[in-house]
Each structure stands twice: as structure tokens, then as C-alpha cells.
Amino acid sequence: MLDNCLLLTICSGAVKLSRKRMHALHKGRAAVEEAMLPGKQSEPKSFLSLSQFLLTSGQVGQCAIQKHSKISYxxxxxxxxxxxxxxxxxxxxxxxxxxxxxxxxxxxxxxxxxxxxxxxxxxxxxxxxxxxxxxxxxxxxxxxxxxxxxxGTQISWTTVFLTEYTGPLLIYLLFYFRLPNLYDMEDINHCSRHPVVHLACACHSLHYIKQILETLFVHSFSNGNTALKKMLQGCAFYWGFTTWMAYYINHPLYTPPSFGNRQIVPAMFCFLVCGAGNYFTNCVLVQVHKTSTKTHFVRPTYNPFTWLFKLVSCPNYTYEMGVWISFTVMTQTLPVAVFALMVSLQLIIWAQRKHCKYQKDLKNYPSYRTAMIPFIL
Missing domain, CATH: 3.10.20.90 (Phosphatidylinositol 3-kinase Catalytic Subunit; Chain A, domain 1)
Known part of the structure; x- marks a missing residue:
């Protein structure tokens, strides 16, 4: 009971004190307003209050200006x-x-x-x-x-890839249709084409058409430009090897693979599977890069072609290498084998670089994943 009385006394005292402060505040404001009236300017107290008000407001404005002007360049x-x-x-x-x-x-x-x-x-x-x-x-x-x-002179990545991929598509078709002066006309008249020549042209064209469509509608490039000399180097590589491959495969004296259809059909099936796997993994990578943060790594989806993400960091490169190895087995030519080897070495370098970056940047990155070839590399 005594505690309650003490609490009430303290509260009432606080209320009275706050009332006195409010009364003093209103009194001060009234004094300022009176000082601003023409009839009250002669009173010393009012003039003093007005002077203090003006000085205080000037200091506040000056502080605001100083605070606003403190921009470090x-x-x-x-x-x-x-x-x-x-x-x-x-x-x-x-x-x-x-x-x-x-x-x-x-x-x-x-x-x-x-x-x-x-x-x-x-x-x-x-x-x-x-x-x-x-x-x-x-x-x-x-x-x-x-x-x-x-x-140096910069060109967009879209232009670079379209140029690199359109060239091989057209060059191969020139040799396939055997334009004049490409081969000896006597050899052309006396030799008929093996079915694998038509199949190789269809697979090669399908691959580069897929690459062009992916460049236009799937891929997104964070760094929008590259040097012109890099595009020239890429064009020299792809266009030069395509010319070499197309010349041999479409030559009138070309000989088909040693084991015939037993070698051609499985290689063609593997070529199509790897091409599809490369497309679906590229779609997953683009989607993840657009929606997720840098703290997440790519995981497999319900699509069976993406299950390779469980074992390797860059399955799109694995499928790309499989495409050219399959094409080598299907055509059984030296130029295709050399091209497949060169492409595979470059893909391995890119895959290892990305794999190391994933391990460094991403937390809890699976330790059992390898860069490109499951359990090996």
C-alpha cells in the first residue's frame, strides 16, 4: 500500500513538472510572436527573445548547409x-x-x-x-x-560466335555440294557417295545450326565485348579445320569406316545424345546464372541429361567433347581426329579453370565432383 502511494506521488509530481515546462514553452512562443508585432518592438524582453530566436535558427541552417556540403570526392x-x-x-x-x-x-x-x-x-x-x-x-x-x-577494337560476343559458327556451316556445305574446281571432275563422275557422307553432312550442319540458335536465344554474356583479334583467331581455327575435314569427307575417293554400319550407327546415336546433352546443360547453366546468387552451385534437375552435374562441374564441355569424338568414329578421318583432339584440350583447360573457381568461391562445393571427366579429370 505504501509503495502504491509513493508511486502515485512520483507520477503526480512528474505531471506537474511537465505542465510547468509546457507553460514555459507556450510563454516563450508568445513572447516571440509579440516581438514580431509592430506595437511590441519597443519592449526589451521581446526584442531579446526575437534576437535569440533568429540567432538560433541561423545556426541550425548553417549546420544543415555544412552537413550537406561534406561530400568527399x-x-x-x-x-x-x-x-x-x-x-x-x-x-x-x-x-x-x-x-x-x-x-x-x-x-x-x-x-x-x-x-x-x-x-x-x-x-x-x-x-x-x-x-x-x-x-x-x-x-x-x-x-x-x-x-x-x-x-584494341572491340566486338560483341554475339557477333564473334555467330561469325565463328556460320563459317563452318557454309564451308562444309560448299564441299558437300562439290562446287566446280574443288575436285577433279573425272573422279566425281566415276565415284558414287557412300551414305555416311550424307549422314556426316547432316550431323555437322545440325551441330552448327544448334550453336547459332543457342547464341541467339539461349546464351547471355556478362562481358559484352572482346578484342577483334580473338575473333580472327577463332575464325581461323574453326574455318580452317572445317575446310580440311570437309575436303576429305566429301572427296570422291573417300573410303567409309572399316566396320560399316556397326561403327556408323552407334557413333551417330552417341553424336545425337551428346548434342542434346550439351543443349540441356547450357540451358540449366543460363537459368541458374540468371536466377540464383553466387553462393549456390548448379544441381541436377529432373532432366536425365543434367544428371552429369552430380559428377562433374562442366558437363556441357563433356558433351561437347563427346560430340566430336563421336563424329571422328563415324567418319574415321584424320582431320576430324586432330580437330577433336584440339577442341578437347581447350575444353579441358576451360573446365579446370571453372572448377577451381567454383571450389574457391562456393561454400560446401561437392568434393567428389571433377572438372570434366567423371572420377578422372
Whole structure:
């Protein structure tokens, strides 16, 4: 009972104190309003209250201006990576800017270097900075030094792949239809084509048509450009080997595989299965990259062609290698075998690189997965 009385006394005291403070506040406001009236300007107390009000409001406004003006900028000095001479200094760069924003600023300062051609590095011999890199993660002081490297003429990845894949499709068809001056006319008149020649043309054309359609409607490229010289190298590789393969397979003196249909039919079936597997795994990879975060790795789906994800990190490369090995067995020609070997070596390098990246970046990545060939590689 005594505790309750004490609590009531404290509460009533607090209420009275708050009422006094409210009354004083209203009184102060009234004094200011009276000071602003023409008839009350002669009173000293009112004038003092008005002066204090004006001084206080001025201080608040000044603090707001100072707080608003505290924006820290960064200066970015661009040096040539080869000569180490200064190209320009970019001023008023916000710490939240990305390397892509810096490239656009650099393009405005030096219009001859458009953003996709500009490569920026922290060190002369260091790696290129990604366009998503934020400036504040690089800033040690208010001035940042970056080194410029000319990446050369840039072309979109879509254009690169369409050029690389359209060439082999057309070149092979030129040899298949045996345009004039490609072969000796006497050999053409005296020799008939084996059915495997027609089958090889159908499989080869189907493969590259699939690649073209995937480039247009399936694949998405995060890095939109590449150097022109890389496209020329890719075209020389694919176009040159296709010319070599097509010349031998469509030659009038071409001899069919040693075991006939017992060798051709299983190889053709394997070719079609690997082509389908390559398509479905590419679709899964594109879908995962669009929807999931970087902390998740690709898992198999209900589609049997994707079950290879349980064992390897890059089943699309496994199927791609299977396509060309099957084509080699089906045609039994040296040029196809050499091309399959070259493609397989390149795919193994890419697969191992991606596999190591997955193991480094993704938590709880399955340890039993290999890069490309189950349990082996």
C-alpha cells in the first residue's frame, strides 16, 4: 500500500513538472510572436527573445548547409601502362562510382578511347579491374592512380560466335555440294557417295545450326565485348579445320569406316545424345546464372541429361567433347581426329579453370565432383 502511494506521488509530481515546462514553452512562443508585432518592438524582453530566436535558427541552417556540403570526392589519375606518362586527371569522382563510371568519365576527357576499349589496372602488370569494382574499395587516399591499357577494337560476343559458327556451316556445305574446281571432275563422275557422307553432312550442319540458335536465344554474356583479334583467331581455327575435314569427307575417293554400319550407327546415336546433352546443360547453366546468387552451385534437375552435374562441374564441355569424338568414329578421318583432339584440350583447360573457381568461391562445393571427366579429370 505504501509503495502504491509513493508511486502515485512520483507520477503526480512528474505531471506537474511537465505542465510547468509546457507553460514555459507556450510563454516563450508568445513572447516571440509579440516581438514580431509592430506595437511590441519597443519592449526589451521581446526584442531579446526575437534576437535569440533568429540567432538560433541561423545556426541550425548553417549546420544543415555544412552537413550537406561534406561530400568527399576522389581524384583519379590515369597513366599510360607502357610509358607511365600521365594521360589525364578525373576530378569529382564519387567513392560510390564503379570502374564502368570511371571509363565513361575517361571517354569524355579523351573521346578517342571509348569505354569498351579501355582497360584499367592498379599496377602496370596487374590484372584488369572489373567494371563492377567500386572506387571506395580501391581508395587509400583522395587520389587514386590507375594505369590505362588499350584493349584494341572491340566486338560483341554475339557477333564473334555467330561469325565463328556460320563459317563452318557454309564451308562444309560448299564441299558437300562439290562446287566446280574443288575436285577433279573425272573422279566425281566415276565415284558414287557412300551414305555416311550424307549422314556426316547432316550431323555437322545440325551441330552448327544448334550453336547459332543457342547464341541467339539461349546464351547471355556478362562481358559484352572482346578484342577483334580473338575473333580472327577463332575464325581461323574453326574455318580452317572445317575446310580440311570437309575436303576429305566429301572427296570422291573417300573410303567409309572399316566396320560399316556397326561403327556408323552407334557413333551417330552417341553424336545425337551428346548434342542434346550439351543443349540441356547450357540451358540449366543460363537459368541458374540468371536466377540464383553466387553462393549456390548448379544441381541436377529432373532432366536425365543434367544428371552429369552430380559428377562433374562442366558437363556441357563433356558433351561437347563427346560430340566430336563421336563424329571422328563415324567418319574415321584424320582431320576430324586432330580437330577433336584440339577442341578437347581447350575444353579441358576451360573446365579446370571453372572448377577451381567454383571450389574457391562456393561454400560446401561437392568434393567428389571433377572438372570434366567423371572420377578422372
Amino acid at each position: 576522389v581524384e583519379v589519375e590515369i597513366l599510360d601502362a607502357h610509358t607511365k606518362k600521365q594521360i589525364c586527371v578525373l576530378e569529382k569522382i564519387l567513392p560510390s562510382f564503379t570502374i564502368a563510371d570511371v571509363k565513361h568519365k575517361f571517354h569524355k576527357a579523351c573521346p578517342q578511347w571509348y569505354p569498351s576499349r579501355v582497360g584499367l589496372q592498379l599496377e602496370c602488370s596487374g590484372p584488369l579491374l572489373k567494371e563492377s569494382k567500386v572506387i571506395k574499395t580501391l581508395a587509400v587516399s583522395s587520389i587514386i592512380t590507375l594505369y590505362f591499357r588499350d584493349l
